[in-house]
Every structure is written in structure tokens, then in C-alpha cells.
Amino acid sequence: MLRSWLWTRASALGKLFNTTAFKLTLVYLTVFALFAAFLLGYFAWNTRRLITEQITRTVDAEITGLSEQYNQGGIRRLVFIIDARARRPGSSLYLLTTFTGDGLAGNVGLLGEGVLEHSGWTETVYRRLDDAEGTEHHALVRVFQLPSGFRLLVGRDLEERERLYDVILAAGQWSIALVIVLGLAGGFFVARRVLHRVDAMTETSRTIMAGDLTGRLPTHGSEDELDRLAVNLNAMLERIEALMRGFKEVSDNIAHDLKTPLTRLRNRAEEALRTGRNEGDYRMALEGTIEESDELIRTFNALLMIARAESGQASTPMTDFDAAETVRGVGELYDPLADEKGIALRIEAPAPMPLRGNRELVTQALANLVDNAIKYARPNPGADGAPAEIVVRAVADGDRVRLAVLDRGPGIPTADRGHVVDRFVRLEQSRSEPGSGLGLSLTSAVAHLHGGELRLEDNEPGLKATLVLPRNGPELPQPSE
Amino acid sequence: MRLLIVEDDRDAADYIARAFREVGHVADQAPDGEEGLAFALDRQYDVLIVDRMLPKRDGLSVIGELRAKGIETPVLILSALGQVDDRVKGLRAGGDDYLPKPYSFSELLARVEALARRRGGRGEETVYRVSDLELDRLSHQVTRGKDEIVLQPREFRLLEYLMKHAGQVVTRTMLLENVWDYHFDPQTNVIDVHISRLRSKIDKGFSQPLLHTIRGAGYMIRDK
Numbered sequence: 001m002l003r004s005w006l007w008t009r010a011s012a013l014g015k016l017f018n019t020t021a022f023k024l025t026l027v028y029l030t031v032f033a034l035f036a037a038f039l040l041g042y043f044a045w046n047t048r049r050l051i052t053e054q055i056t057r058t059v060d061a062e063i064t065g066l067s068e069q070y071n072q073g074g075i076r077r078l079v080f081i082i083d084a085r086a087r088r089p090g091s092s093l094y095l096l097t098t099f100t101g102d103g104l105a106g107n108v109g110l111l112g113e114g115v116l117e118h119s120g121w122t123e124t125v126y127r128r129l130d131d132a133e134g135t136e137h138h139a140l141v142r143v144f145q146l147p148s149g150f151r152l153l154v155g156r157d158l159e160e161r162e163r164l165y166d167v168i169l170a171a172g173q174w175s176i177a178l179v180i181v182l183g184l185a186g187g188f189f190v191a192r193r194v195l196h197r198v199d200a201m202t203e204t205s206r207t208i209m210a211g212d213l214t215g216r217l218p219t220h221g222s223e224d225e226l227d228r229l230a231v232n233l234n235a236m237l238e239r240i241e242a243l244m245r246g247f248k249e250v251s252d253n254i255a256h257d258l259k260t261p262l263t264r265l266r267n268r269a270e271e272a273l274r275t276g277r278n279e280g281d282y283r284m285a286l287e288g289t290i291e292e293s294d295e296l297i298r299t300f301n302a303l304l305m306i307a308r309a310e311s312g313q314a315s316t317p318m319t320d321f322d323a324a325e326t327v328r329g330v331g332e333l334y335d336p337l338a339d340e341k342g343i344a345l346r347i348e349a350p351a352p353m354p355l356r357g358n359r360e361l362v363t364q365a366l367a368n369l370v371d372n373a374i375k376y377a378r379p380n381p382g383a384d385g386a387p388a389e390i391v392v393r394a395v396a397d398g399d400r401v402r403l404a405v406l407d408r409g410p411g412i413p414t415a416d417r418g419h420v421v422d423r424f425v426r427l428e429q430s431r432s433e434p435g436s437g438l439g440l441s442l443t444s445a446v447a448h449l450h451g452g453e454l455r456l457e458d459n460e461p462g463l464k465a466t467l468v469l470p471r472n473g474p475e476l477p478q479p480s481e
Numbered sequence: 482m483r484l485l486i487v488e489d490d491r492d493a494a495d496y497i498a499r500a501f502r503e504v505g506h507v508a509d510q511a512p513d514g515e516e517g518l519a520f521a522l523d524r525q526y527d528v529l530i531v532d533r534m535l536p537k538r539d540g541l542s543v544i545g546e547l548r549a550k551g552i553e554t555p556v557l558i559l560s561a562l563g564q565v566d567d568r569v570k571g572l573r574a575g576g577d578d579y580l581p582k583p584y585s586f587s588e589l590l591a592r593v594e595a596l597a598r599r600r601g602g603r604g605e606e607t608v609y610r611v612s613d614l615e616l617d618r619l620s621h622q623v624t625r626g627k628d629e630i631v632l633q634p635r636e637f638r639l640l641e642y643l644m645k646h647a648g649q650v651v652t653r654t655m656l657l658e659n660v661w662d663y664h665f666d667p668q669t670n671v672i673d674v675h676i677s678r679l680r681s682k683i684d685k686g687f688s689q690p691l692l693h694t695i696r697g698a699g700y701m702i703r704d705k
Contacts, residue, residue: 290697297583298666332635333661336674364665371669
């Protein structure tokens with residue numbers, strides 16, 4: 001029980017230590033600690049040097065003074081003066097000896113070995129005369145050879161210097177310790193905060209990955225970097241969800257509407273197997289099967305085209321072309337068909353009409369409209385027996401180009417105009433006509449791809465279908481913030 | 482006719498190869514771009530059928546390499562990317578024809594035969610003849626027997642294309658692409674109406690019809 005608790009705590013801690021925030025903290029901490037240590041070390045070293053310098057200067061001055069006294073008043077006077085000075089309390093040390101090393105005056109009892117033998121500066125241990133049982137101290141001393149063999153030692157106790165040094169060192173250690181503790185705590189805190197939010201995000205994205213696209217990342221409204229990331233990710237999720245919804249709708253439609261022709265295909269083959277008497281029967285059935293599968297392939301191609309057109313303009317090449325020529329071309333392509341059905345196809349595209357877009361797709365979109373019009377046009381609308389007429393018209397309208405197809409057919413009821421552009425939608429009266437129900441979907445998708453629209457209006461009677469396209473092609477999407 | 486099929490989908494490649502053999506052609510198969518390139522460099526083919534997306538070496542790069550080495554064998558590109566600019570890219574890379582998947586074998590066969598024929602060199606003749614039908618490409622005159630036939634410009638081009646490929650099946654899509662320069666699939670078979678108009682002009686009143694409908698495939702002009 002305790003073990004598993006410890007284990008989870010330890011792994012949670014490990015996760016915390018593994019965060020970027022915490023690692024950054026560690027790096028900064030090391031840098032700052034090193035810097036502080038360097039600073040304090042420099043400070044301590046300099047202080048020590050300064051104190052040493054001061055000692056040497058005063059000791060030098062004192063030796064100069066004392067040797068002058070000796071020159072003026074001889075050894076007797078020197079003994080007297082040193083005796084007097086040695087009695088004063090303080091950190092000053094004095095010792096005057098004969099050349100054999102016997103003490104004449106001073107306050108130093110014990111000295112390091114061989115100190116007196118050499119002139120100059122030494123750091124040594126010593127014990128004061130008035131403190132014979134006391135502890136040994138450190139001192140900086142100078143031995144000076146007086147004329148006639150006497151030796152003079154003047155020095156200063158170093159305790160003060162060492163104490164100061166210790167104080168600085170201790171302060172240094174404490175401040176570094178403090179820096180480390182505070183830094184670690186800060187890092188810990190920041191890392192925990194960040195980790196907490198990232199964990200929340202991870203949790204949400206996990207549920208999203210598991211298939212629930214409705215989940216959204218938590219935001220705080222604080223507009224910091226994590227919040228902005230979350231907001232952007234949420235926007236992305238929004239888009240993905242919309243796309244997935246569309247995708248699902250489409251695939252449902254496809255599954256449903258392709259089933260029908262596939263079933264027909266299968267039935268035909270089955271029927272041929274059951275009732276076929278000779279090779280001719282089989283051949284006929286097979287030819288029918290091929291025709292039907294061609295129809296299926298066409299439907300697939302149309303679906304692919306729609307998907308391509310809907311997926312955006314990035315991959316669709318746009319060129320400048322003459323829309324009037326496109327209208328005439330489509331008119332020419334469909335003229336015999338209309339003629340055969342007793343329909344007059346009138347093309348009204350006199351002047352050149354530059355348009356930026358995908359010629360192929362615009363042509364196809366227009367062809368679909370003409371195709372529909374021919375399919376539904378009534379050959380004999382009025383009592384006067386005039387032939388039915390379809391007008392294909394190209395009109396420039398400011399910065400837009402309008403390609404309109406007007407017929408006198410049954411039209412589309414107002415209520416249905418919204419959804420006839422959906423895939424596979426076929427109105428009741430058109431069920432008997434051939435067609436996949438994809439023509440208007442494709443036309444509408446092409447219009448949107450070009451930044452335009454497909455307008456379906458009443459031609460009183462009949463249908464007026466208009467492709468409204470911006471003359472200069474689709475506007476590029478503004479880069480969002 | 483000797484063909485090379487470079488296609489990584491084994492089933493599809495087997496099916497095409499078998500179908501080509503059944504109609505009397507020789508078909509080799511290569512499963513990836515490297516092998517396809519090696520085959521094409523090593524042997525003489527009449528037409529190469531190259532899938533656009535291949536393992537080891539992209540189809541377009543295979544074609545580019547062949548063209549760079551001066552091999553001008555006609556190439557038909559097969560592709561699942563049936564978009565306008567994909568076709569343009571494929572043709573620019575040195576392909577001669579482009580067929581998006583899914584396709585029917587009759588379409589593929591018709592196009593491959595047209596490609597092989599193009600290489601055969603009928604393209605440069607100035608007068609096409611099928612039986613007693615004559616089309617003069619320079620004077621734009623069409624005659625059947627002793628009668629002159631008056632055709633609209635588009636009808637002339639339609640007949641010209643059919644006669645250029647006399648004896649071969651020409652599909653509706655091929656006609657739409659080559660006569661109208663449209664690369665889409667009209668919902669209604671507008672082409673059929675154009676053909677029947679043309680037929681009424683060249684065959685009506687003659688005992689022997691020349692323009693035949695091949696069921697499930699397309700059309701063909703031939704003398705019997």
C-alpha cells in the first residue's frame with residue numbers, strides 16, 4: 001500500500017523533473033550558483049589580500065621606526081620601547097633576541113621552528129607570553145636583522161583576517177544554498193503549473209484520439225502562450241470535426257446511392273445465369289453489365305471531381321480564358337442533342353469576356369447546367385406550337401461574370417432550391433430521367449471553388465440557373481491571426 | 482504489339498496483361514519503377530503503360546529518364562489522381578496519354594492501340610481513305626463515291642479523327658478529348674448525337690455502312 005503510494009509519488013515526481021520548465025530551471029540554477037560562488041570567492045580573496053597588505057605596510061613602518069630608535073638610542077632604548085609596546089593588549093607581536101636567539105624583550109612565547117633564523121616575512125603559529133597555556137594562533141611576522149646581531153621580530157595576529165574570511169565564506173555558502181533551494185522550489189512550482197495544464201491538454205487530446213471529436217482543450221482566458229496554443233488547437237479541432245461530419249455525410253450518401261446500381265448490376269448477372277439459353281443471351285447480359293459498370297465509374301469520377309473541387313483551390317490551376325468562348329463551345333457541343341429533342345438552343349455570348357479560373361471545370365459546370373436544361377425542357381410549352389427554347393447567356397456584371405442557362409421546363413420549387421445541390425439529390429419528377437444526381441453538386445462546388453456561387457431562380461416558368469463567378473478568380477484567403 | 486505494364490497493383494497488372502494477351506498482344510509486367518525502367522531500356526516495346534505512383538521510382542521520373550535517354554516509345558500514364566493538372570503534369574513529363582483510374586479495359590485498349598498507331602505513321606498522310614470514303618485534310622473535302630459530302634467544321638474534325646484511327650475502336654472520351662479538347666465526362670452522351678449526325682451524312686443512302694458502334698466501347702470506321 002505504502003509502497004505503491006510511494007511509487008506513484010516517485011513517478012509523478014519523475015514526470016515533473018522531466019518537464020522542460022524544470023530542466024530550464026536546473027540550467028539557470030547552475031549558472032547562477034556558479035556565478036555567485038565566483039563572485040563571493042573573488043570578494044573573499046580580495047579582502048584577504050587587502051588585509052595582508054595592510055599588515056605588511058604597518059609592520060614595515062613599525063620596523064623602520066624601531067630600527068631608527070635603535071640607531072639613536074642603542075639596544076637599551078629598543079628593549080625599553082618594545083617592552084612597553086608588548087605589554088599593550090592587542091594583536092601586535094614583538095620579540096627582540098640576541099644573535100644566539102635569547103629573548104631580550106617582547107610578548108611572544110612560542111614560535112614556529114626556524115622562524116627567527118631567516119630575515120623576511122613568514123606566516124607562523126605562535127603563543128603569547130601572557131597566555132602560556134592558551135591555544136596556538138596564527139600570525140604574519142617579519143624578522144629584521146639589526147646591526148650587531150640582534151634580531152627584531154614584529155608581527156600581527158591573523159585571527160581577524162581569518163575570521164573575516166570565514167564570515168564571507170559562510171555567507172557565500174548560505175547564499176548559494178538559498179539560491180539552490182529557492183530556485184528548485186521555483187522550478188518545481190512552475191513545472192508543476194505547466195505540467196498541470198499540459199496534462200489537462202493531453203487528457204483531452206487522448207479522448208479526442210479515442211474518437212470523441214467534440215472534446216475541446218481547456219482554456220483560461222489568460223492569453224499566455226499555452227492558452228493561445230489551446231485556442232488554436234481548438235479551432236483546428238472545430239475544422240476537423242466539420243470536415244469529418246461532411247465526410248461522414250458524403251460517405252453515407254455514397255454508400256446508399258451506389259448500392260442501388262450495384263444491386264441492379266448483380267441482379268442482371270444473376271438473371272442471365274438463371275434464364276440465359278444461348279451465347280447471345282449471355283453476351284447481351286454481359287454487355288449490359290459493362291454499360292452499367294461504366295455508369296458506376298462515371299459516378300465515381302463525378303464524386304471525385306466534386307471532392308477535388310470542394311477540397312480547395314490550392315491544387316487547381318487557374319488561367320485567364322474567354323468565358324464567351326466557353327459558352328459558345330458548350331453550346332456547340334449540345335446543339336445536336338437539343339436539336340434532336342426539338343429544342344432550340346440559343347447562345348448569347350457576343351463579346352469576349354475574360355475570366356480567371358479553371359477553364360476545364362467552368363466548362364464542365366456550364367455543360368452540366370445545359371445538360372439539365374435539355375433533360376427537363378418541355379418540347380412544346382405554349383399552345384402556339386413554338387419549339388421549346390433554352391438560352392445560354394454570358395453577361396459581364398461589374399467585376400463578375402454571369403453564365404446563365406434559362407429553360408422553360410418544370411423548374412425547381414423554391415423549397416427545394418437549397419438542397420438540390422446536395423449530392424445524389426433528385427427531385428421526384430426527375431426520377432425517371434437518367435442521371436446521377438451529381439450535376440448540380442459539381443456545378444455548385446466549382447462555383448465555390450472560384451469564389452462565386454450557383455444561383456437557382458424562377459424563370460417564370462422554368463429555371464434560371466446562373467453561375468456567378470468573380471472575373472479575377474477567387475480571392476486568396478486572408479491569413480488568419 | 483508488344484507492351485510493358487509497369488504497375489505495382491499485382492491484380493490489376495495481371496488482369497490488364499491477360500486481357501491484352503487475349504486480344505493478341507504481348508505484355509510484360511514490372512512491379513516497380515526501377516524494374517520498369519530497366520525493362521524499357523532493355524527491350525523494344527510499342528507502348529508503355531506506366532502507373533503514376535510506383536514503389537522505388539515514381540512513374541513520371543521513369544518517363545523523364547526514358548526521354549532523357551532518347552527513347553521515344555509512346556507512354557500511357559495510369560493514375561488514381563484524376564484531376565486536370567495531374568494530367569497536364571503527366572503529359573508535360575513526357576507521357577503521351579493519360580487515363581485516370583478507374584478505367585475500363587476497352588478504353589485502355591482503344592487508347593493503347595491509338596498510341597501504337599500514331600507511331601506507325603498514318604498521322605502525316607494528307608488524304609485518308611476508307612473504302613470509297615475520302616477525306617482530304619488540306620482542302621477539307623470529303624467525298625463518298627462520287628458524291629461530295631458537306632460537313633460542319635466540328636463534324637470534319639470528328640470524321641478526321643475517326644479515319645485517322647480507321648479499323649480501331651475510338652471511345653467517346655477519346656473523341657471528347659481529341660476533337661473537342663474537353664477532359665470531362667458529360668452526363669448525357671452528347672457524342673452519340675454528333676456521331677449519329679455524322680453517320681447520317683456519310684452512310685445514309687449507301688448500302689455499306691462505314692461508321693460502326695462498338696457496344697460497350699465506342700465507335701469505329703472500317704470498310705466492312
